[in-house]
Amino acid sequence: MSKQAFQAAYIHCYELIRDKILNGELPGGTKLVEERLAEELGVSRTPVRESIRKLEQEGLIQKKRVVQPSVEDLRHIFEVRMLLEGFSARCAASYMDEATQEKVQECITIAREGTVDITMDANKQFHDLIVQASRNPEIVRIIDRMQSIIYLFRRAVVYYKRPFLIDEHQHILDAIRSHDAAAAERLMKEHLQADLDFYLHLGKH
Amino acid sequence: MSKQAFQAAYIHCYELIRDKILNGELPGGTKLVEERLAEELGVSRTPVRESIRKLEQEGLIQKKRVVQPSVEDLRHIFEVRMLLEGFSARCAASYMDEATQEKVQECITIAREGTVDITMDANKQFHDLIVQASRNPEIVRIIDRMQSIIYLFRRAVVYYKRPFLIDEHQHILDAIRSHDAAAAERLMKEHLQADLDFYLHLGKH
DNA sequence: TTCGAATTTTTTGTATACATTTTTAAAATA
DNA sequence: TATTTTAAAAATGTATACAAAAAATTCGAA
Structure with a gap:
């Protein structure tokens, strides 16, 4: 046992x-x-x-x-995510090893074809792997702590199948693979901004 | 009662x-x-x-x-601080009202002449006011959560009277006052890096 | 001695009882 | 009827007892 x-x-x-x-x-x-x-x-x-x-x-x-997170709460969380995950993407472009890059690629591949639940897990894994590339446990902990609220949010996003989400993931990985730190950071920030905008737009109905 | x-x-x-x-x-x-x-x-x-x-x-x-924070822990915390407080300084350059700017100036003035304890409080207040200028409760909470460990650290820094610390504070405020967001962010990051370096150097004895 | 098993001690985790506070409902007054 | 007072109940905070786990110590054998 x-x-x-x-x-x-x-x-x-x-x-x-x-x-x-x-x-x-x-x-x-x-x-x-x-x-x-x-x-x-x-x-x-x-x-x-x-x-x-x-x-x-x-x-x-x-x-x-x-807690019932308000739109403002979400905005604040995403502001932090953009800073920390943007930085992580930048680090990933410098440090992430090939094996991990492969894992990130798998997340993208799986997310394209899986059920809602599988896609959600894969997308979360995508972000986790990049955050871990920061090699900063504080950053990992902060993002992890926000994960629960992010989770509630992500459920809605995937449920409604936001277009381009997975394509954006692919672009970020491409930037990491070609060691383009500035692009990786920029693409990650734009990606998160798009996520947030999509969610806020949903709330309008 | x-x-x-x-x-x-x-x-x-x-x-x-x-x-x-x-x-x-x-x-x-x-x-x-x-x-x-x-x-x-x-x-x-x-x-x-x-x-x-x-x-x-x-x-x-x-x-x-x-906990006895290691040098690595400190590095990680300061990495986060640079990102979040750098961003906050940028926001401050755009949003901080005159009354608050005055308060920040007072922190600097007080820190120049006070006892160790008073100086520590004033320096903490300096950073707090700028972090609050981010108008993002998440950021405030994250920095606040790190405050305890930062506190242990700051005690050492002021005790050994790091040179230029208060001058750097003044430069940051000047940038904020002239609405130079990029400079405010850069100066804040450099300031935090200098703090960290000073502390790590102390550890060598 | 040195290592490991067994036993004792210490410390933590859980249940329960009771006291205090907060919330809710009811009654009474204007 | 609206509003304040008072009474009731519900819920939280605290102390305490006991059970389970972890840590420390003792003891014996190699």
């Missing part, structure tokens, strides 16, 4: 609650009551409490309520 | 433990034992536990031990 067969309850709770938020089972605005969740998950309030605190730190919960 | 006269114990604990870490009473590497801290602070383990979790999220504690 694996050494990790047993998982502390509070970690398990954290993941369960997080998933409930991300898949919409706990929609934005819902008040999280410790006792109710405890009963639902079959544990005491203690681990639930810790989970909620952690989710609060991550920004998915605010004042015991599930 | 004010409505906030009473403070939840876990908030109080958080602040006390945090201060103990920042002022060196709990030096890097120290193992934090819930029960001992609880006794020391005169509360039960419950609020202490929550405080530790929060400090873990903030990066001041890792695996129950007080």
Whole structure:
């Protein structure tokens, strides 16, 4: 049996609650009551409490309520993404090894043909690999922390099949492969801006 | 009596433990034992536990031990600072109103003549005001989260009286005042790089 | 001695009870 | 009816007890 067969309850709770938020089972605005969740998950309030605190730190919960990110929130997050992921793309153009470039290419290929879920995963992986090329754990952590909210957003984008999204990914990779740092950064920023614009436009309906 | 006269114990604990870490009473590497801290602070383990979790999220504690940031950690943090504070300085050149510019000027003036503690506060305030000019709460939050580790660092820098530090602040403000966004960003990045270099050089002794 | 198994001690994780605070609902007054 | 007061309930914060896990120590054998 694996050494990790047993998982502390509070970690398990954290993941369960997080998933409930991300898949919409706990929609934005819902008040999280410790006792109710405890009963639902079959544990005491203690681990639930810790989970909620952690989710609060991550920004998915605010004042015991599930966050419903506003358009402004999204703008702010994307501003940070453009800075940090743009920088990461620039690094990738200098540092990323061939094997990783191959993996990035696979993400693009898979995303072209997969189901919605597979495409979402592949697109996330695409960004993750580039962020990791920054070789800066702080940057990785910051982007990771925003991931949850980005996730809620990305779901909508892929669901509506934003045109050119995957082509843009390909262009970014091409720039990285030809070690054109300035182009990689610029293309990444434009790509994120397009994502954001598309999303904001959707909100108009 | 004010409505906030009473403070939840876990908030109080958080602040006390945090201060103990920042002022060196709990030096890097120290193992934090819930029960001992609880006794020391005169509360039960419950609020202490929550405080530790929060400090873990903030990066001041890792695996129950007080973090001792490595040179690499510092490099990574400063890379992020250069990106985000550089951007903020750029924004400041466009958006910062005159009243705030005045406040920034005061920070510089105070820092020139104050004691070590006053100078530290003023320098922190200088950076805070510029970060706020980004008008992006995400950026403010990220920088704030790094503040604790930055604080430990800044203490050393001011203690050893890095030359030109305040002059550089003045140059940045001048660029902001003349609405030269590119210069503001460049000067801020150079300033942070100089800070980092100075610190790394100190470490060589 | 040195290594490793076994045991003790320490520390953490969880449940539960109770106190305090906040929220909600109800009643009473203008 | 609207608004404030008061009472009720619900929810959170805290302490404490116990169980499980991790760490430290002891002991014996090579």
